[in-house]
Amino acid sequence: MTAIEAVRPDSPATGIVSAAAMSSTELLEQLGTDIGAGLSSGEVARRQARWGLNAVSSHRARLLLVLWHQVRSPLLALLLAAAFVSFFLGERSDALVISVIVALSVGLGAVNEYRAEKAAAGLHDQIHHQTVVIRDGRPSQVDVTDLVPGDILDLRLGDIVAADLRLLEVTGLSCDESVLTGESLPVDKTIDTVPAHTALAELSGCALMGTVVNAGSGRGLVVATGARTEFGKIAAGLNTHPLDTEFQVGLRKFSMLLVYVAGALTTSIFVTNMVLHKPVMDALLFSLAIAVGITPQLLPAVVSSSLAAGSRRMSRRKVxxxxxxxxxxxxxxxxxxxxxxxxxxEGHIDFTRAIPAADADPDSVLRWGLLCTEHSGEPGDIVGGNPLDQALWNAPEVKAQQSALASYTRLGVLPFDHQRNMVSVLVRDSAGRSTLITKGAPETVLQRCIEVPAAAREALAAEFAAGNRVVAVAARPARDQQPPTTRDEHDLRLVGLLVFLDPPxxxxxxxxxxxxxxxxxxxxxxxxxxxxxxxxxxxxxxxxxxxxxxxxxxxxxxxxxxxxxxxxxxxxxxxxxxxxxxxxxxxxxxxxxxxxxxxxxxxxxxxxxxxxxxxxxxxxxxxxxxxxxxxxNLDVLADGVGEGRRIFANTIKYVLMGTSSNFGNMFSAAGASVFLSFLPMLPSQILVNNLLYDTSQLAIPTDQVDEEQLRRPSHWDIGFIRRFMIFFGPLSSVFDFLTFAVMLGIFHAGPMEFRTGWFVESLATQTLVIFAIRTRRIPFFRSRPSVALLLAAFGVVAIGAVLPATPLAHTLGFSPLPGLYFAALAAMVVGYLVLIEIGKRIFYRMAAVTVTPRRRRYSTSRSLRRRAARFSTAATRSASVAAYT
CATH class of the missing domain: 3.40.50.1000 (HAD superfamily/HAD-like)
Known part of the structure; x- marks a missing residue:
């Protein structure tokens, strides 16, 4: 068997080391590629069917992984363990209710997170990378995932190499291979063969997937694609977590705040109940339910829903x-x-005119400019490349230059780079005279000229003042027939200026x-x-x-x-x-x-x-x-910025809601458990309350955001969230204790009726308070919520009020409430919202919230971590590697 098999349905792909040991002629023969025409469309289709997409990995939404994200919460695990113990201790109805509620909570979160993952996968599918290949005898741009072994690929400055290549032609080509080898210096490339046992870092005759063209240009033969490339083999073994964004860091800090609060409350409640000689299992379940109740359990679902909905809106706005x-x-x-x-x-660059210098004429300036390009095709046939060269070759004047251009033979090219800001070409005319032509930024070209006429400098200044883009063209006779180097770019004579228009x-x-x-x-x-x-x-x-x-x-x-x-x-x-x-x-x-x-x-x-x-x-x-x-378009970018701020504002609404109202309810529960001879609310009732409340908040991503919240960026402020929780939590507890007084003093409620009354009141107050907390303005009058949020909030309150009268009431430990209670409830809800509105004005006046600038120390490790993460997360396209550093 040969080192490289012909590409047949039953043969394996080649490896880059084996390819480096073979000559170009042998490789082309083995892979069945015509060096001039490339592969035919039919052959490409057959090879794609055999080898598949040229992709290392893909971004897919995985339902089981999403489900695991939801169930790995330690609090949920403790609840399920407690339910399991309750079942074997005879409390089977409580165990069943808790299990069902946990399952519903996990299901809601999983569905929303899965939808967000699907949205992310859809975004990845819309991001494409193009490369230039030779197929059917002409260059064409194709998606990098469509490459197959045997394709002939062009490489230009800034390209990410889209597959493992055996180089066929190089012109000053060097590649940044740090993504694979860790070496920061670019590697010069040749077309020489090397022994098959040569180390990867020494394969100078090859270009590897994921590396970046640092200088020059070249052409190579694809010998391996996708996971069979060296990059693919490395990426397949990586499991790098993407670098956390500032948003994720804020979420993590917020979660830690809740852990501390929940830990303190549950521990104190459990100890208090044990001191009061209440049943151990009841005290344990109640404490765990308190912990779950204070935790915004569907926060990941709300964030995912916000981001997924925002991504769809941004995609429609072309972001x-x-x-x-x-x-x-x-x-x-x-x-x-x-x-x-x-x-x-506008970005649509048009060639407008040529300004000659000295004895030149406009036609000769244009001709020298056309000859001095890295492109060597026909007019209108440029694929990719410098936009100024594209504009030059697509100009109407080029047709008249065809016969003159045909009389020149290109001998060598020194490609453009961002250090020189020039390109140089060595050509020979029909009389055998050789000329070095240099074209580039006027400042750098003029520095290499022997003399520059004053008229040319004045013309250049006038064009710059008019806002036009200008390229200078210079030339000199050349004796050396070898490809030009930077040492040859001297003693030039200015031919003229090429003027391009790119209006605002x-x-x-x-x-x-x-x-x-x-x-x-x-x-x-x-x-x-x-x-x-x-x-x-x-x-x-x-x-x-x-x-x-x-x-x-x-x-x-x-x-x-x-x-x-x-x-x-x-x-x-x-x-x-x-x-x-x-x-x-x-x-x-x-x-x-x-x-x-x-x-x-x-x-x-x-x-x-x-x-x-x-x-x-x-x-x-x-x-x-x-x-x-x-x-x-900057207007498109402004849309994206506004959408980002809208999503953050809606996320913070849920955070403030969850921390303040949940903290207040759980604080009330902790206080009530001290002076009551029974639990103020059963663990299953707390979980039902939390589930209904969180479900109503899933509509927050659809809510409108006040204009002033979009005028400036907002950042996570854990101190502000903590102050908000401590200020508004006790305000909600005031009405909880008022409810306790009404149920015990007016209705002389027993344990079951007491729990039912508090359940309905706490659900109504903590759900409806969203309309006050969602805005700093006067709600409804100066800031209107979305229809979806209105329906969700009032729908959940209605469900909570009706639930004690349904067949589920007995299972959940509820009893019917007297009609007079609902009149008292309405008065308490109105009073609560008024109190919150007054408190809101006092709090924001006291807080005088300011956004503190985030001072961070930049580190190059940030870029390195981002690149490493993309090996596994952003390699949706085979060449998706950000290695140009």
Whole structure:
């Protein structure tokens, strides 16, 4: 058997080490690939049927795993154990009721969390990565999951290698392989064969899935896909938990607060009941029920429902999130760094004219510019690549250049990179003369020219002042027939300037004003010329402060932190400087977002609290991002920010409700158990009360949010939640004790009737108080709840009132209540809501709540953990690895 089998239905896939030991000719023959035409569409379909998708893993909603998340609560386990003991001690009805209630609670939570997981899976299915392959004799863009062994794949700067490749052609190609080897320095690539026993890190003739093209370009033959790649083998053995977001950290801190409160209450109640010589089993069950009662048991379900509903709304608004919890982080943003092209400008770049220098003419400037591209196809046939080159090749003037272009032969290319900001090409004309052509950012090209006419400098300044994008073209005769290197880019003569138009978006100014109303400061970080970026920003009404890359590099972090607030435009900024600006701003407090779509944005996307990219971005940018915009539009981003804040606001409503009313009820239960000769409420009744109450709160995600809550970001404040619980909990207990007095003093209730009366009152007050707590305004008059919340709240109160008159009453330990009780109940509910409204005004006046800026120390481990997590969680697409650091 050969080292590499032909791709047949009964043959295994090749390995990269074996492929590295074979010549390109042998590989092409073994895999049945034509180097010029690639695979045919029919052959691709056959191989896809055999090998499946080129994917390492997929995001799937797993019902059993979701169910396990719900049942692993220690409190639920204790309740089930207590129910089990009760059953064997003869209290079978109590055991059955408790078991049914726990099952219903778990079922409700599982259904809602599963729906959220399904929503997350749907979002992953909408995120795609494209790559350029040769099929049917021409280049085409395909989804990376469609790659098969035998495909010929083009590699360009910033691409994430989508499969394991044996390299066929390279031009200054180097790859960042840190994702696999841990080495931070890029690895130069060749087309040489190496022995089959060579270590993975030494396979210079191969490119491995998940690595990133750091410089140059190349072409390779796919020899392994999906889980059969080296990356796939590593990812399959990882079980890395994604890095927690600020939202998840807040939830965890809140949960710990509840653990402390529940522990203190249950312990004290159990000890008190034992001291009063009450039955041990009753005291144990009552204490456990108190613990469950004070815990917002359906908080995960409410959060999941909010996030799932929010993700669906955001998807309709063309915003996709990789992880649902990132929605809330998006709402926390108060500083946005963004690039200019396609965000503030139309993004549809058009070539407008060529400006000659010295003795040149416009046609020759255009011709040299067309020759100096990494693309070597026909006009209109560019797939991917630099957008300026695409605009140049798609210009109407190109057709007249065809005969002239055909007379030149390309001898070598020095690809574009973000350090040089140039591309150089060596060509030979029909007369045998060789010429080195260099094209790129005017500042860098002009530095390499012997002399620059004053008229050219004036023309360049005028174009920059008009806000146009300009590329300089220079050339010189060349004697060496070898591919150019950076040492050859000298002694050039300016040929002329190529001018491109990318006008500001008509709706960008309105979008910027909308972001300002949301409390978000927008700053432009671009590699473009300062004059061009400033002109666009002035036209859109942004500030005037400008810093260049050189000026940023000259500042230390402390000085840069002081300069950022007064700066609107950061121009000619390198990838490392972008990330540094973001990092310094994060240290100043607040949440920072970065919006970018290029390989030079990957570092900054990693450094930001929320990385935002677009569906048309480079793969490395999309992988580094947390949020994907299906439309590169600041208005779409504003929609996402508003949705994130709406979700957080609704989540906090449930938290405040659960902590205050539950704490109040359980505090009342603890107090009543001291002076009553019987338990004030049976454990099963407490659980039914908690289940009905939580069910009504599942409608909170549909609720409307007051406008002032959307104007600025909000963050978890455990101290505020604790103060809210301590302030409003006792207020609810006031009416609980009033109910006790009514039941004992007026109705002379026995144990069963007492429990029934308190059950109905506590359910009504803690459910209806949502209408006061959900807003700081006057409820109903200045802030109206959603219809779903209205129906859910009043529906649950009605169920609680009717339940004592149903056949379930005896099983649950209820008895019918006199009609006069409901009149007293109505008066107590109204009095309670009035008292809460008064207390609300006092509390917020006293609290003077302010959002304290979050000062955090940035660490590169954050990016490393995010990348590691994506091995297993975001590898929905085979190339989904953010490794460009």
């Amino acid at each position: 996709l999130v990789k992880r649902l919890v990132c929605i809330e982080d998006l709402g926390n943003v108060d500083v946005l760094f963004t690039d200019k092209t396609g965000t503030l400008t 978006k008509t709706d960008a100014a309105a979008a910027l004003r909308r972001l300002a109303t949301l409390g978000i400061s927008v700053k432009v970080v671009t590699g473009d010329n300062p004059a061009v970026a400033s002109k666009v920003c002035r036209d859109l009404g942004l500030g005037k402060g400008v810093l260049t890359g050189a000026e940023v590099d000259a500042l230390d972090d402390a000085a840069l932190a002081l300069a950022i607030p007064a700066t609107t435009v950061f121009a000619r900024i390198s990838p490392a400087a972008k990330a540094r600006i973001v990092r310094v701003q994060r240290l100043s407090g607040g949440a920072v977002a970065f919006l970018g779509d290029g390989v030079n944005d990957a570092l900054a996307l990693h450094a930001a609290d929320v990385g935002i990219s677009v569906d048309s971005a480079t793969d490395v940018a999309k992988d580094a991002a947390d949020v994907i915009l299906l439309e590169k």
